[in-house]
Amino acid sequence: MRVEKRAVARTKVARTGLGPIWAMGALILALAATVLPARAETVIKSHGISTFGDLALPADFTHLPYVNPDAPKGGEMSQWAPGSFDSFNPYAIAGNPAALSSIFYESILGGTLDDVSAAYCLLCETMEYPEDRSWVIFNLRKDVKFSDGSPFTAEDVLFSYELFRDKGIPEFRSVANAKFQSVEVLDPYRVKFTFTPGTPFRDMPAQAGGTTIFSKAHYEANNRDLEKSSLEPFLGTGPYILESFKPGQQIIYKRDEDYWGEKHPLNIGQNNFDRIRIEYFGDDNAAMEAFKAGVYTFRTETLPKRWDSDYDFPAVTAGDVVKAVLPSGNIAGGQSIIFNLRREQFQDPRVREALGLAFNFEWSNKALFYGLFTRINSIWENSEMAATGVPTPEEVALLQPMVDEGLLPASILTDEAVMAPVSLADTALDRRNLRAASALLDEAGWIAGDDGMRRDAKGQTLRMEMFHSRADLLPVMSAYVENLRALGVDASFDILDDPQVQERAGPPSFDFDALPTTVVNGGPEGLAGLEQAWSSTTKDNASRNRMGYGNPAIDKLLALVDLASSREELDTIIRAMDRILRSQRIIVPRYYKKDNWVAYYNMYERPETLPPYAVGELSIWWYNPEKADALKAKGVLK
Structure with missing residues (x-):
């Protein structure tokens, strides 16, 4: 530097x-x-920038530390995706985007899988910025080409920024646009981003460098529209291009043999497969049978029952299919049942707490999940950002002013972080928790009638309609519904197709009572995502803030996130956020798996030590043709 x-x-x-x-x-x-x-x-x-401290890699680094720089190129990696697709535009609300449909694009800066706080020059040679990070100049590479061979220049950067500024999804625009004062083309290979005075600048250069880049000339010549779904991708600079697709059934991406960045240090040992094939199936059972038959060759398992019982088919026994548990350093996925806080019946936190008491994780884990899942307590579970015990003095210092303003109750300063309720594992219905939930609902004015259903003073039932497209959720959600109905809640759970779920669960309709889903927990690499998910400005227009949450206290902490000068400060701020959110019982926390469960045909190889934040099968694994030929000779693969 x-x-x-x-x-x-x-x-x-x-x-x-x-x-x-x-x-x-x-x-x-x-x-x-x-x-x-x-x-x-x-x-x-x-040559890059870090959220906190110095960059781990020097300017002359030759490859990332976790790749095999001599990994051979060739072969195919194939996986499955659920449902269907009707678009290769992942940046529009309209349409159901295809799996990996952002694979065509790059940004000025590139990240790594072992350091979420660092970003390095990819489309740029160097970057310049002042100590306060109030602006950044990217000195762009002159050898970058779009996949049609046309040159990449600063005009494409400005165009892409303006495109997302004007046509990006609403939650992005509501959070990001006000932070950019101007973007200027200084010359064909230099572009300057200036950030709005008063904006916390720490993450802004990296955010600017993370803008997805499209070809201006191609976009304009073909009258493209970022807000519309389309089966034609935009033109990008990435390592893969679209080879073929069958609408709703199959996609094949092929490695661009003329890819400009093949020898870039960020790409050495990566993008090793000649083709990436995605096969679509209507449900997981069909997908599993197809995997057994060799229709596709790499599978990430999510179902405990299947992981425990269904991977004993002959190819696994013979060693032709590898079943592996790989470590994961990721924050837990935030799997929860969220309430639509726009609904009147969920305004009282006592109601939300009571509904959470009806979810029996311990029985579900024993009876349905083979003891393989772990309970989620925190929105930032499995990280240093999860609140534990009573607040630390540093957390109290953040929370006290909001208590003084009347934004938070004084108990937030002394109470232990709210934990998920514990239920009996031997019975689906824990009567102790049911009695506690009943008392809360009585206090909140939801009284059980002669028919057992709870109604408010207006005679309205306590309605809780839930739905999802994943049929594998049916057993655990059915058990939850039974407990809710025993409590007197007018509860239901239905399986809908993907388009219906998207239409009802997202903006502008938000037509649901509660949803099994995941909540955004971001982290040091996803701070803009935190704002989109939790800021009051997004509570009525954001697909990431489906529950419609808004809280002035959280808004104040979000403003501090961008000002944190160290990882320790950031962790303290997020822990304070976590403490507030959990105290308000706005979600029913579910569960997560601590490790990655994968199975694959024994023709792939990988680095001995994987990076902490991804399995990386599409990027850093590679194909062994001798092993593939052996499988074909045995008739395991065609």
Whole structure:
């Protein structure tokens, strides 16, 4: 990293439509700059940027530490996807995007699978930014090409930024747009992002560098629309292009033999498969049978029953299919049942607490999950960001002002973090928890009538309609519904097809009572995602904030997230957030699996030590043709 001192005049000539008045003002500023001494600022020129501290990799790194730099290219990796697809545009609300449909695109900066706080130059040679990170200049590479061979320039960066600014999904626009003051093309291979004064700048250079890049010329020549679904991908610079597809059935991506970045240090040992094939199936049972038959060759398992019982078919016994448990360092997936907080029946936290008491994880884990799942207590489970015990002095320092303002109860300063209720494992219905839930509902004014159903003063039943597209959720959700109905709740759970779920669960309709889903927990690499999921500004328009949550106290903590100067400070802020969210019982926490369960035909190889945050089968694994030929010779694969 090189640090330079420069005299920078604060004169800015940006693209604008403000006309002669603005031009006269710019002229006055420019003249003043020739008279007044320019204020010097320290400008950092680097090959990347880190949220906290120094970059782990030097400017002359040759490959990522977890890859095999000599991994051969070739072969095919095939996986399955559920349901169907009708679009290769993953950036629009409309349509059901195809699996891996962002594979065509890159951004100026690239990340790694072992350091979520770092970003390195991919489409740029270097980046420049001041110590306060209030702007960033990307010095772009001159050898980058789009997949049709056309050149990539700063105009494509500006175009892509403006496209997402004007047509990105609403929650992105509501959070991100106000943070960017201007984007300027300085020359064909230099582009400058300037951030809005008053914005926390720490993560802004990385956020700017994370913009997905499209070809301006291709987009305009083909009259494309980011807001519409389409079976034609946009033109990108990525390592894979679309080879073929059968609508709703199959997709084949092929490695671009003319990919510009083949020898880039971030790509050495990656993108090793000539083809990536995705096969679609209507349900997991059909997908499993297809895997046994060799229709596709790599499978990530999510169902405990299947992992425990169904991987004893002959190919596994013979060693032709490998069954492996691989470690995971990821934050738990936030699997929960969320309440639609726009609904009147869920306004009282006593109601939400009572409904949470009806979910019996311990019985479900024993009877349905073979003891393989772990209970979620925190939205940031399996991380340092999960709140534990009573608040630390550092958490109290954050929470006290909000208690003083009346935004939080004083108990948040002394109570232990709310934990998921514990139920008996030998029976689906824990009567102790049922009695506690009944008392809470009585206090909240939901009284059981002669028919056993609970109604409020208006005579409305306590309704809790739930749905999902995954049939494998039926056993655990049916058990939950039975407990709810025993409690007097007008509960139901249905299996719907994907388009119905998308239409009802997302904006603008939000037509649901409660949903089994995941909540966004972000982390140091996903701070913008946290705002989109939890900010009051997104509670009525965001697919990531489906529950419609908004809280001034959380908004204040979100504002501090961007100001954290160390990982320790960030963890403290998130723990305070976690403590508040859990105290409000806005979700029914479910469960997660601590490890990755994978099965694959024994023709793939991988680095001995995998990175902590991904299995990486599509990026850092590779194909062994000798092993593949042996499987074909045995008739295991065609």
